[in-house]
Amino acid sequence: MERIFAEYLIETPYEVEKATAVLAGEQSSGTFVAVPGETDELKQRFAARVENIELLDLKDEPSIPGTAIAGKKYQQAKVKVSWSIENFGYNLPVLVSTLQGNLYEITQFTGLKLLDFEVPDSYQKHFSGPKFGIKGSKASTGVAGRPMIGTIIKPSVGLSPQDTAALVKTLLNAGIDFIKDDELMGSTANSLFDDRVKAIMPEIRKHEDKTGKKAMYAFNISDELDEMQRKYDLILSEKGSCAMISINSVGLSATKKICDKGALAIHAHRNGWGMLNRHPLLGIEFPAYQKIWRLAGVDQLHVNGIQNKFWESDDSVVRSIQSCLKPFLNLKPLLPVVSSGQWGGQAFETYRRTQTTDLLYMAGGGILAHPMGAKAGVIALHQAWDSAVKGLSLEETASLHPEFMASVKKFGK
Structure with missing residues (x-):
């Protein structure tokens, strides 16, 4: 057998x-x-x-x-x-x-x-795996030959649906590919889930009508299963393209049930990962972890980031990225979600060590706290990745681009 x-x-x-x-x-x-x-x-x-x-x-x-x-x-x-x-x-x-x-x-x-x-x-x-994965996620947002550039709504909680929609509009005009709810944002007293979806999606649809580009917004549907399915259907009815699930919180079977629906890309947030992995002799390593969730069918999976704000080493992050891209059965590879204290400065080391642009590169504060505004924050990330792929150094890139130079002055050490 x-x-x-x-x-x-x-x-x-x-x-x-x-x-x-x-x-x-x-x-x-x-x-x-x-x-x-x-x-x-x-x-x-x-x-x-x-x-x-x-x-x-x-x-x-x-x-x-x-x-x-x-x-x-x-x-x-x-x-x-x-x-x-x-x-x-x-x-x-x-x-x-x-x-x-x-x-x-x-x-x-x-x-x-x-x-x-x-x-x-x-x-x-018996397992179809990711429905979208890397190619589907990038194609959905019109991205080719570079990473998807994404951000997180900050403050994580507290903004009204109208405030969130206004920020989304700014980010869309800045050329963002991907936006997501923070994992702490489900349905707060002043931002009910349904209200937030119905405030944000018109901005995404209007931007698509105007430019032809449809940005991906990952609404956090983490909840009890019946409510997750209802939220999923609401996103779909509003012509959304992505749902986010805190996979360690909702569990394997609930995640797979949502993935099996197959109409939305599933952004898998791994919050709680530290309790599964941080001790060197307890828990699970990421190569095994990503296989479980690839079998369940998620499309995008967090991997932390180079020089991150958490405890994880760069070697561990690189190994995680590589394991998402490594063939497993005939299942689509996962889109690695690089996040945690990221700004354009880490693009150079990330590309040097991974030699791939098949990433969703997420910067929260790295975009929203840019001294020249969110649009300049997005532009600076594009400048960094374009230069990294071309083999330019951080210093050379800063000398060429004022937006990236401002990032270096704000976020560089």
């Missing part, structure tokens, strides 16, 4: 082979004690298998709370485990429960992180 393979980084004070065998048993047919009915035939068919063990460093102290054994060191290792597809078929929540379930609770481990996983080609018949 076909098998699913998963790779983990583990740490344990026990013999690695025995600890990994406990993981395989706990996450398939076994439990802490032999039970009637667990025959050799059953285990042969359904038990997980330990495929490979690669020993790494020994540590004096445990990375996370667990079993402390006096005089023992803590062995780190990469291990590969596999399961028969018969265990869960094409049930995505059960697959995730297997790959990321009670194994984090097992006392044998003082560190455990899912690094990556592989599924068989038969998954292509």
Whole structure:
């Protein structure tokens, strides 16, 4: 039978082979004690298998709370485990429960992180993945040969629908490709969701009629499932093109249900990512994370940004971008959403390290706080990316363009 393979980084004070065998048993047919009915035939068919063990460093102290054994060191290792597809078929929540379930609770481990996983080609018949992805998102906004340039409505909450629509109009006139609600903006007391959609979409439609360019606005529909579907339909009726979902908040099945509707591009915000990844020996790495959400069908996924305002390293951000673009089954690649303290200055290092313009490059304050105004903020980002692709330096670009020079003076270190 076909098998699913998963790779983990583990740490344990026990013999690695025995600890990994406990993981395989706990996450398939076994439990802490032999039970009637667990025959050799059953285990042969359904038990997980330990495929490979690669020993790494020994540590004096445990990375996370667990079993402390006096005089023992803590062995780190990469291990590969596999399961028969018969265990869960094409049930995505059960697959995730297997790959990321009670194994984090097992006392044998003082560190455990899912690094990556592989599924068989038969998954292509059951999961259509992103409907738009990179090509569809860029085509929807008329963008080619460069990143999509986007921003976030700021202040995050507090603006009225009319104030938000006025800001959207300014951004549209500045040539923005993409605008989104902040993840904190759902339906506030002074900006109900329906009112906000009905105030913003006429501005987008008027701009499209005038210029032929339809900017993408990602309205945050994160909510209970029935209400998410109603909000989705409202965006569609107002001729919108995108909905945003806080995927860690609404969950896998709700996200997939919305993605399956297929008419709007789905902008996946990963807020809460830090609790899943920040510890080096706990949680999940982005290559595995993006595969789960690509199977669910999201089109655009946040990856943080170079020299970001958060904790994540540039190496991690680059790896995340690359994993979104890497082939996976026959599913469309995800559009990496670069954000977090971005302005044009990071474009040069981002392009140098990734060599791609298949990005949604998001700048909130980098556009809205530009000293020459939001329009100059958008222009400065275009100048930065155009120069980065041409091989010019930040300093050369600043000497050529007053808008970018003003960005350097405002945001540069």
